[in-house]
Amino acid sequence: MPHIEELPTSSKAAAPGWSYVVDTGYDPSKLAINPSNRKRVRIATSGLSGTDLTLRQQTAIQRHLAELDKDNHKDVQIPVPKGSDGGKKQTTNVKRILQSGKDFAYYVEEEEALLAQKGGASSSAVESADTPRAASKPAKTQASRRKSALANSSAASTPAPSTPADSTGPSIPLPANAKGPAGGQQPVAIKPSPLAPAPTQRITEEEIEALLSAPPLTYNAARSPAPPPFGPPQRVFCEICGYWGRAKCMKCGARICSVTCKDTHEESRCLKF
Amino acid sequence: MAPAKSLTTLVIDPGAYTLKAGFAPSDPTTPPNPTDCHVIPNCIARGRDKRVYIGSQLEKCTDFGEMAFRRPVEKGYIVNWEAERAIWERELLGERAGLKCDPHTTHLILAEPSNSPAALQTNNDQIIFEEFEFASYHRALSPQLAAWNDIPSLFTPTSTSTAASDPTTTTEMDTTPDVSTPQPNLSSLPAEILLLIDTSHSSTTITPLLRGQPIHSSVRRLPLGGxxxxxxxxxxxxxxxxxxxxxxxxxxxxxxxxxxxxxxxxxxxxxxxxxxxxxxxxxxxxxxxxxxxxxxxxxxxxxxxxxxxxxxxxxxxxxxxxxxxxxxxxxxxxxxxxxxxxxxxxxxxxxxxxxxxxPAELLFNPPDIGLQALGIPALVFAVLDTLPRSLWPGLLANIVVVGGNSLIPGLVERVESEVRMLAPAEMAVRVARPLRPDIAVWEGGARFAQAQVKGKVGVSREEYLEHGALWTARRMRELGREMGGKGAGAE
Known part of the structure; x- marks a missing residue:
């Protein structure tokens, strides 16, 4: 894709909301969003293989998942009842926290942005789960966090006391770092046990220490990974009754199981949304 | 450094659906009683008659028609303190509250889920100390608290008939790594090795724990819950x-x-x-x-x-x-x-x-609704894949399911049979569920509080006022490391 950069010139009209778009020609996904002929929606997207989802289907799934995640179906505002405050004086922090109407997504994004600013630690958090190699990166962020903590608290009236556990904190992942693959083989060489199969080999104290001192992942990095592409095919269910979706609606491609359900589907749901 | 011993200990597990709160027993020998734990709906609700109910007021409600709920805990994390404070003040603190807790003479153990954004943790610390003014406070990871339950007794056959709180049924675990030192009473220590599946209101989290400490880099979460x-x-x-x-x-x-x-x-x-x-x-x-x-x-x-x-x-x-x-x-x-x-x-x-x-099948096959994520059994192995193979036998033989969803009949059996199918043949697979999986974190927290013989583990209000929020956040992380099997209250 050609790289297009906008040079800051005064003659350009700075209209809000415009952007350069690479014209790739015919795009079937666009057709799925805005079909010209409603009866031909399914035929237009038939070039996709069975497992591929159209953009339209993906948006529908995302919307569905967001619906399931809600506490109430409708958006409701329930104010907190007044009273029992006692006229206690609140500190600035408390006022700020109580009055911030921010939701969880905001805090997650803020955390990600903060870590990205500190050197892409959020993306490496996933890798560090798999390889001990990346252990040095979180250690760096820990150190930088500590630095900022020190800087902040020294701005306050009293210097922060240094705790012994913290000074050893960043250096703990290093043994695992230095050992690498050779470290894993070492205990086997020392204790050759003919009876014990490979899985029961002893774990060394350093390895345990490295595992336990690894920093936590970010919220998004800890999410369950997607199933492998070679796994069992996705199960499909009848849209109406929940039995296996053995047939597809000719018009919209929705899954149905029987003629009864097909009639219900055509009455109430087919091409209605 | 450590706060005075005379403080009473309040353990709170703020779940998205219900808040579990109660005082830990003051006598260190009696196991925590489940009736001490108050399970309170953690919400503010409004009925169709526009009447507003807070927390346990819902129990007196007779008309749940078109009731709307406001839940201050989102995804397991306390996000909206405005509403949460109203619930705490109504249920826990002050004279008229059900629990009659005086924060000034109370040590608080607050459970929080893993992978919390740091800003939310700081919010918690600031509210606890600056608004409620608890004398002392410890923010602990909920899987870590759950590990303080009497885990080995769950796997003994008698534990299903007798109460799980019987300390005499404690048995030595077989497949643990060789790290155990002789201890007089094993139930005063967290589980040596444990794979905890917490299937709660907003998500299902799998946490491997070693010596009572979570392996942070291996925690995985399935974004599906009750x-x-x-x-x-x-x-x-x-x-x-x-x-x-x-x-x-x-x-x-x-x-x-x-x-x-x-x-x-x-x-x-x-x-x-x-x-x-x-x-x-x-x-x-x-x-x-x-x-x-x-x-x-x-x-x-x-x-x-x-x-x-x-x-x-x-x-x-x-x-x-x-x-x-x-x-x-x-x-x-x-x-x-x-x-x-x-x-x-x-x-x-x-x-x-x-x-x-x-609906319950979704926990095992999230792609059924198009969610591209692994179900519980496959996620167990996604977690194990990030760990050395020598830990597998111990973790597979000590799987414990907690959280409200585990009360759905057949869930524990399904987890056991599917994990068995995926596990290597030579490894034993054992899956257990506490008698009260919904309050398991609270019970573990109460046991942890009892085990603190050398003084309360936590940050006192004076320390917070002296050193500030950032120091407190760092201290809480260190406390998480100190909570391990090396002995509680070691200060």
Whole structure:
């Protein structure tokens, strides 16, 4: 894709909301969003293989998942009842926290942005789960966090006391770092046990220490990974009754199981949304 | 450094659905009593009459019709302190509260889930110290607290009949790494090695723990929980029977009453076959044991729905009486001069078939609703894949399921059989569930509090005021490391 950069010139009209778009020609996904002929929606997207989802289907799934995640179906505002405050004086922090109407997504994004600013630690958090190699990166962020903590608290009236556990904190992942693959083989060489199969080999104290001192992942990095592409095919269910979706609606491609359900589907749901 | 010993210890596990709070026993030898734990709905609710209920006020409510809920805990994390403070003040603190807790003489152990954004942790610290003014406070990870339960007794065969709190049933674990030092009483220590599956209201988290400490880099979370199962059930019922989309309370009651987990993927297919309307009509499958009728409450005469065996002729009788099944009882003739039979028949009955087992199936097959994520058994192995193979036998033999969803019948058995299928043949697989999986974190926290013989572990209010929020956050992380098997209260 050609790289297009906008040079800051005064003659350009700075209209809000415009952007350069690479014209790739015919795009079937666009057709799925805005079909010209409603009866031909399914035929237009038939070039996709069975497992591929159209953009339209993906948006529908995302919307569905967001619906399931809600506490109430409708958006409701329930104010907190007044009273029992006692006229206690609140500190600035408390006022700020109580009055911030921010939701969880905001805090997650803020955390990600903060870590990205500190050197892409959020993306490496996933890798560090798999390889001990990346252990040095979180250690760096820990150190930088500590630095900022020190800087902040020294701005306050009293210097922060240094705790012994913290000074050893960043250096703990290093043994695992230095050992690498050779470290894993070492205990086997020392204790050759003919009876014990490979899985029961002893774990060394350093390895345990490295595992336990690894920093936590970010919220998004800890999410369950997607199933492998070679796994069992996705199960499909009848849209109406929940039995296996053995047939597809000719018009919209929705899954149905029987003629009864097909009639219900055509009455109430087919091409209605 | 350590706060005074005279403080009472309050343990709070703020769940998204219910808040679990209670004082830890002051006597270190008696195990925590489940009746000490107050399970309080962690929400502010508003009914259709615009009346607002906070926390346990809901228990006195009789009309849950169109009730809307505001839950200050999002995804397991306390996000909205404005609403959460109202609940705490009503339920825990002050003179009129149910718990009558005085923060100034109380040490607080607050459970929090893993992978919390740091800003939210700081918010917690600031509110606890600056608004509530607790004398001392420890923010601990909930899997870490749950590990303080008497885990080995869960796996002994007698533990199912006797109470899990019997300390004499403690047995040595076999497959743990060779790190144990002789201890007089094992139940005063966290579990050596444990794979904790916490399936709660908003998500399902799998945490491997070693010596009572979580392996942070291996924690994985499936973004499906009881909330999603209820919402999915509401959708299915609304599509097929009556719209219950605005009745979240009723739907979660239905879920509690009827749902179950199929024994395996094959059993799921068999259940689906047996309960299919076509096979029931043609007599190939009767759906016996699966198909039930659920009588919906009208909140006038009937305040709680209930199940009864499926009655195939019910719909026909209703039609004969001129009452279409599935219509609301707004027909004036039904409330007016109606016959007794009509009066009795004017109840809303829905027939539940695959709605009983399809929602819970999502925890095992998230792609069924298009969510590209691994189900619980596969996620167990995604977690294990990040760990050295030498830890596998110990973790697989010590899987414990906690959280409200584990009360769904068949869930623990399904986890065990599917993990068994995926596990290497030479490794033992044991899956257990505490007697009260919903308050397991609270119980563990209470046991942890009891084990602190050398003084309370935590940050005192003076320390917080002296060193500030950032220092406190760092200290809490260190406390997490110190909470391990090296002995509690080692300061």
């Amino acid at each position: 909330k999603h199962l209820s919402a999915y059930l509401a959708e299915l019922i609304s599509l097929r029977h009556i719209s219950l989309i605005d009745e979240p309370h009723l739907v979660s009651q239905i879920k509690h009453d009827v749902s179950f987990v199929s024994g395996s993927a094959a059993a799921f297919a068999a259940n689906l076959d047996a309960s299919w309307h076509f096979s029931r009509k043609t007599g190939k499958g009767k759906g016996e044991g699966i198909v039930v009728d659920y009588v919906l409450p009208d909140y006038e005469r009937l305040h709680r729905g209930f199940t009864r065996p499926h009655d195939g002729s019910h719909a026909a009788r209703m039609a004969k009486l001129g009452l279409g099944s599935g219509t609301q009882t707004t027909d004036p003739s039904a409330t007016g001069a109606a016959t007794v039979e009509k009066e009795n028949a004017a109840e809303d009955v829905i027939t539940l078939t695959n709605e009983r087992f399809s």
